[in-house]
Amino acid sequence: MKNASQLLNAYLANIQDPAAAAALFAEDGVLELPTLSTLGINARAVGPTAIASFIGGLLKNVPDFRFKDVQLFIETEDRVFGEYSVEAKVLSTGKIYKQTYAGMLVAENGKIKHLREALDTHAAALAFAPN
Template sequence: MKTAKELLQAYIDGDALESAALFADHGALELPYLSDLGVEPCYQGPANIGTFLTFLHEQMYPGFHFIDVQIYIDTPDQAFGEYTIHHQSGISGKTVHQRFFGHCTVANGKIVLLREALNVLAAADAMFPGGLADVIDRK
């Protein structure tokens, strides 16, 4: 059975559907920072997670991959790591330099919760054609 570190690393290394398949049936991917950007902050179950990750991998950041992976907490049922992308946004065309932080909790060889965080200002600037002004104008 895979440990939390192994599952987090597989999530980081996988494509959208490979990563989604690592989640338990009721497992969740929480992205609390997305609510500030008008996007759903939590996806539950492999199918919903796969839909979101497919959007991320194919439209938001086509062809991206994580680099500079560092795992700081490594227990059988929890892992915490940082991982980076340097990639062009498929939406705005801007180059994104983003550091992600992920806390992964597992049970029975599946991810039950992966909570990610990142710099929302950098994400908004990259996501929207007008950058941060688009987010500020919507509020």
Template sequence: MMNSKNLLLEYLDAFSTPAKAAALFAPDGVLETPYLQTINMQPRLEGPREIEKFLASLMEMVPDWKFSNIRLLMADNDQVVAEYEVHAMATHTNRPFDQLFFGRLVKDEHGKIKLLREAQNLVCTARALLKNGVDDIPRT
């Protein structure tokens, strides 16, 4: 059975193939990026089907999405905390998507992803992915 570190590395490598990446999640596995709701994006996805759909939409916007500069900060058999980067172009806005992610992955007893909780700089995300950049962030 895969440890948490190898599971995260496999997920990051498979990300550009949404079906393959989503298959690494447990049936009730969750991908959370809590602050995405700030820019009107779904912050919590549950189950491989929802996760695959979300990843596919990201790949449509940023087709050259590839993680780099992966730094493991903590790892044991069941969980890992890491930082990883993306440097690519958002084709629908023609703007760079340069992002540093922070993620915590927890694996379940069957070697699947139970939880992947990520954080990112939402100003960079808004600038790259939203049509009018930060001007599209709702003011509440």
């Protein structure tokens, strides 16, 4: 059974495969990016099917989206907190999306119960907004 750190690392490593990344979540598992609500974006998905769809939608516009520079700061058996970065071209704008995420993951029974991520909304708005 995977612990929280193993689950986060597996999620980050599998982000290019939405089905594989989503399979790490519990049936009622949640992926959310609440800071995006300031941009009018509802970035919350519940369950593997919705999570796979959410990740797949992102990859359609940012096909080279990959996490790098993973740093874990707090690790327990069922919780982990860390930072990780991405730098990739946004197809719809031609701009580079350069971002550092802060993520807090809660694990339960070897699955992701909740992954809550924060990011710099200004950097996201600049990369995704057309000029």
